[in-house]
Amino acid sequence: MKAVCWYGKEDIRVERVPDPRIINPRDAIVRITSTAICGSDLHLYGGFVPGMQKGDILGHEFMGEVVEVGATVHNLVVGDRVVVPFPISCGNCFFCHKDLYSLCENSNANTALADTVWGHSTGGIFGYSRLTGGYAGGQAEYARVPFADVGPIKIPEGLSDDKVLFLSDIFPTGYMAAEACAIEPGDTVAIWGCGPVGLFAIASAFMFGAERVIAIDKYAERLKLAEKLGAETLNYDHIDIQETLKERTAGRGPDRCIDAVGMEAHGHGLTNIYDRTKQALMLETDRPIALREAMFSCRGGGTISVPGVYGGFSDKLPFGSVMNRSITIKTGQTHVQHYMKPLLDRIQKGEIDPSFIITHQMNLEDAPKGYKMFREKEEGCIKVVLKP
Amino acid sequence: MEQARQQSTRPVQSLSQYLGWLSVGIGALELLAPTWVSRRAGFARDNNRAVQLSGLREVATGIAILRNPNSPNPIWARVAGDAISLSILANGFSERGADKAMLSTASLLVSGITAVDVGCAVGLYDGWGAERRGPHRIRESITINKSPEDLFRFWRSLNNLPSIMEYLQSVDVRDDRRSHWVAKPIRGVVLEWESEVTAEEPNRLIAWRSLPESQIQTEGSVRFEPLSGDRGTMVTVDMQFDVPSRFGRLFRPLASRLTEAATRRDLRRFKQLMETGEITTTAGQSSGRRTGETWLDRAAH
Numbered sequence: 001m002k003a004v005c006w007y008g009k010e011d012i013r014v015e016r017v018p019d020p021r022i023i024n025p026r027d028a029i030v031r032i033t034s035t036a037i038c039g040s041d042l043h044l045y046g047g048f049v050p051g052m053q054k055g056d057i058l059g060h061e062f063m064g065e066v067v068e069v070g071a072t073v074h075n076l077v078v079g080d081r082v083v084v085p086f087p088i089s090c091g092n093c094f095f096c097h098k099d100l101y102s103l104c105e106n107s108n109a110n111t112a113l114a115d116t117v118w119g120h121s122t123g124g125i126f127g128y129s130r131l132t133g134g135y136a137g138g139q140a141e142y143a144r145v146p147f148a149d150v151g152p153i154k155i156p157e158g159l160s161d162d163k164v165l166f167l168s169d170i171f172p173t174g175y176m177a178a179e180a181c182a183i184e185p186g187d188t189v190a191i192w193g194c195g196p197v198g199l200f201a202i203a204s205a206f207m208f209g210a211e212r213v214i215a216i217d218k219y220a221e222r223l224k225l226a227e228k229l230g231a232e233t234l235n236y237d238h239i240d241i242q243e244t245l246k247e248r249t250a251g252r253g254p255d256r257c258i259d260a261v262g263m264e265a266h267g268h269g270l271t272n273i274y275d276r277t278k279q280a281l282m283l284e285t286d287r288p289i290a291l292r293e294a295m296f297s298c299r300g301g302g303t304i305s306v307p308g309v310y311g312g313f314s315d316k317l318p319f320g321s322v323m324n325r326s327i328t329i330k331t332g333q334t335h336v337q338h339y340m341k342p343l344l345d346r347i348q349k350g351e352i353d354p355s356f357i358i359t360h361q362m363n364l365e366d367a368p369k370g371y372k373m374f375r376e377k378e379e380g381c382i383k384v385v386l387k388p
Numbered sequence: 389m390e391q392a393r394q395q396s397t398r399p400v401q402s403l404s405q406y407l408g409w410l411s412v413g414i415g416a417l418e419l420l421a422p423t424w425v426s427r428r429a430g431f432a433r434d435n436n437r438a439v440q441l442s443g444l445r446e447v448a449t450g451i452a453i454l455r456n457p458n459s460p461n462p463i464w465a466r467v468a469g470d471a472i473s474l475s476i477l478a479n480g481f482s483e484r485g486a487d488k489a490m491l492s493t494a495s496l497l498v499s500g501i502t503a504v505d506v507g508c509a510v511g512l513y514d515g516w517g518a519e520r521r522g523p524h525r526i527r528e529s530i531t532i533n534k535s536p537e538d539l540f541r542f543w544r545s546l547n548n549l550p551s552i553m554e555y556l557q558s559v560d561v562r563d564d565r566r567s568h569w570v571a572k573p574i575r576g577v578v579l580e581w582e583s584e585v586t587a588e589e590p591n592r593l594i595a596w597r598s599l600p601e602s603q604i605q606t607e608g609s610v611r612f613e614p615l616s617g618d619r620g621t622m623v624t625v626d627m628q629f630d631v632p633s634r635f636g637r638l639f640r641p642l643a644s645r646l647t648e649a650a651t652r653r654d655l656r657r658f659k660q661l662m663e664t665g666e667i668t669t670t671a672g673q674s675s676g677r678r679t680g681e682t683w684l685d686r687a688a689h
Contacts, residue, residue: 005676015676023673024666053684055677072665092663093533094619106660109668110685112649124668130684136673144673147664 002388003057003140004367009047012058014365020136020144025072028148030084034161035062035139037367037374037384038086038169039195040309043264044129045371048285049311051113051130059139060086060126061168063161066152067142073149082152084145085336086169088124088135091150095123102333107147108133117312122333139367141388153340156348162355163347165385166196171354172339174200174260175207177307180330181256183208190214190245190254190297191231192290194222196357196383197307198260202229203352210256214248216241216290218266221380225357236267245297253299262308265289271316278315285312295321306331357383364388400511404457407508410501411450411466418443430490432483438476445469463509470502524644529624530655534662536612536621540591542662543610552657552667555650573646579603605630623658625651 005015020029038061043049063083066076076082089101096104104123108114110130114121117131124146127137136144145152155164174197181189189205191198194217205213206229215226216234223233234244245254263286266272271289278284294304295318304327322329346352359382362370370384418425422439449469452462477495480486532539542548546567550556557570557578564585571579581602587595587609595609608627615622629647660668671681 001674003674003676007676013676017674017676020674021672023669023671026664026666051684053677053682055675057675090660090664093659094531097533097618106664106668109670111656112653112687113684133668134670134685136670136675140674146668 001141002364004059004137004364004386005054006044006052006056006058007054010045010372012045012368012371014367015055017055017057017140020142022068022070023144024146025070026147026149027070028066028073028076028145028152029068030062030064030082030138030143030145030152031067032062032064032138032141032143032388033081034064034165035059035364035386035388036165036168036170037061037139037370037386039197039374040128040262041371042375043262043309043311045375046264048264049129049131050117051110051134053130056127056129056134057136057140058127059137059143060128061165061170062126062138062143063155063165063168064143066148069148075149076152076154080152081155083155083164083167083340084126084138084143085151085153085167085172085340086125086128087151087333087336088126088133088146089150089337090147096150099335099338100332101335101337103335110134125333139364139386141364151337153344155344159347160355162358162385163353164344166200166354166357167336167340167343167347169334169336170196170357171200171343171352172336173197173307173334174202175204175339175343176332176334177201177258177260177305178204178208178210180305181205181208181258181303182328183210183256185209186211187255188212188214188249189256189258190216190294191258191260192216192265192294193260193262193308194219194226194233195260198222198258199225199229199357199382200354201258201260201307202226202231205256205258206230207351214245214254219377219380221359221377222382225382228356241293242297249299253297253302255299255302257294257298257302257304259290259294259304259306259308261290262306263287263310263314265291265308267293274316284315286310286314288314288317292316292318295319295327298325298327300325301327303328303330305329307334309333358385360384362386400508401457403504403508404453404463404512407463407466407505408450408453408457411446411453413450415443415446415448415450418446428490429477429480429494430487430492431480432485432487442469442473442476445472458512460509460512463505463512466505467502467509470498470505473498474502524629524647526627526629526644526648526651527624528648528651528655529622530659531615531620531622532659532662533620536591536614539612539621539623539658539662540594542658544588544594552661553650553654554657581606623655625655627651 001019002014003017006012066078066080069076087102088107089096089104090106093105102123107124108121111121114131124133124135126135178201187210189210191201194215202213213231215231216236217223218235218237226233265287267289275287298304364386373381374384418439422436423434425439426434449462449465480491546559546561549559555571555573557572560568566584569581569583581604582599583596586597593611597607606629611624613622657667
C-alpha cells in the first residue's frame, strides 16, 4: 500500500510499504477513505518531537471502512464505516474507566521512553513518535487499529466523510478545551490560535454559553473564519495583545483563556528571540509564547485551558502570576472516545458542520506538498484532507 | 568468606596507593614544568595550557585515590584520563616537526600505565563494597485492575510465566513445588535452573528459591495486595540474585539494571494481558523500512 512516511526534518515521502495485518485479537484493519494533516503533525514535520525513526508512517486523523477484524472484536463487522479516534485506548484500565482515554495505561508499547521524558507514560497515539507508542499512522491506504472494540465509532448512512472526519481529533479537541474552561454566563473567552483546533474551540465556547470570544492569530483567512463564527479578532502582528485584551475587558482580563497554539508559537520582541535561540541550542524544547501571554492576561480566578501540544520543557513561565492570582490550568491530550458520540449527535442534528474548515483536498500522493502548504500557510491553507 | 575476599585484595590496595602518588607526582610535574614535559613527549609545539590542565586532573585524581584507596572509582577516573592523554599524543603525530620516536615512546609508556590502571580497578572492584552490595536486590510493583484471586491464579500456574517474561524461554512444572526454568537473557547465553516454591499464601503470596546446585542463585517473591476503592491489586515482585563468576561480578551493576528494567517490562506485560487479554505491541506493523523494528523500538520498550 501507499503510506506517508517520515524521513527527517521537513522530509516526508509517499512510499510503498507492506499492507498492515492483524497482530492482536482486538485489532481491526481499516481501508482509509479520508485522512487529514493535523497541526500537531507539523511538530513532527519540523523535527520538534523526539522518538521518530526514518520510515515511520504518519497520521492520526482518519476514517474508513473496516476490512478485517481480529478474533475478539465483536462490535464491528467488515464493511462498517468508522471514524478512528487518535488516542489508542484499551477500555479496561483505571484511566479508561474514568473516561481519561488518552492516559490509557496499556496502549503505549514504549513506556520506558515516556517514563524518562515525562516522568510517567501516557497512552498510545497513531503516528506520533515512540513517546506515544510508536504506532503506524493513518495517512495511508490501510491502517491497523488496536483495541478496535473500544475506539472506532460507526457512522450512519448519509453523512459525508468531510462532515465526520474531524471527530477523530480536532473537533473533540476544541470542544474539550472549551468544556475545561468551565465557562459561566457572561464570560469572555480569549483564544490564542485560529487554526482548526482554535476554530472548533471558538464554536464550542459559544455552545457552552460564552458571551464573547476574542480570537488571536495573524493569518487573514483564519481570522475571517473566526469572525464568521462570531468571534472578535485580534492580529498579533499589528497590536499588543496584552494591552488590547485589557482594554477590551475593561481592565480585568478575559475570564477564560485557551492556548490553541502550543510549543511552536510565534511572537514578537525579546521573548521570541530568547525562545528561538534556546530551542535552536536544544536548551528548551518548547516555545511557550502563547501560554505566557495567556498567564499574564487571564483574569484572577479564571481558567487557562491548553489544547495546544507541548513536547518537553518550557522556560520563563510566569508561574508567580498564576499562583498569586488563583488561576486554574486545565490541559491534556483529548479523551476523544468520551466525546465522539455526543458530538456525532450534534453533527446529525445540524448544529455544526465541521467541514467548514477544509480549504484543500488532495490525493495521498500529494502529502509532501500538503505538509509544506499547511506549514507555510500558502494559498490560505487552513486544513488539508488527503484521499488515498 | 568476606574476610578472605578483603585479604585477597590487600596487594591491590597498595598498588592503588602507589598509583595515587604517581598521579600526584606526574600532575605536579605537568603543572610546574609544562614546557619541559611537552618537549620530552616529542610535541612540535609547546601546549602549556593543555599540559597544565592535564596536570590539574592528575593531581585531583591522585588525591581522590589516596583519600580512598579501596574504591575503584577514582582509578576508573585515571583510566579515563589515560584515554584523553593517549588521544592528545595521537594528535601530536600529525603536527609538523613532531619527534615521532619520542611520541611513540610516550604513547607506549601511557599505554602501559593504562593497563596497570585497568587491572587495579578490576582487582579493587572484587573486594570493594562487596559486603554492601551483597546479592543484588530488585523490587518493582504495579497496579492491576483485577482481583488478587485472578492474578494469583495466573501466576501460580508457573508455565504461564514465559508469556509475560521476555527473557524466559520455558518453565517445566515437575510437581507441586519444583520446576525447571530456562532463560535466554542475551543472545548465545542460556541459563537453566531448578526452582522450588518455598512459601505460598493463597491469593496473597508466592515465594521461590533456586536449588543450591543451580547455575544462578536466585530467590524472590510476588505479593498480591488488594487496594482501596476500585483500584484493583498492587503486585510487588521482590527478587535477589547472584551471578557467580568474577566477570559477572564486574558487570553486575549493568546486569542488575537490565534485570530491573526487564522486571518492570514483565510486570507491564502482566498488567496488559490480565486487563486487556492481549500484550500491547507494534512488532510486525507496517513501516517504510526494510527492517521493521529499529534500535529505538528495542530501547524504548
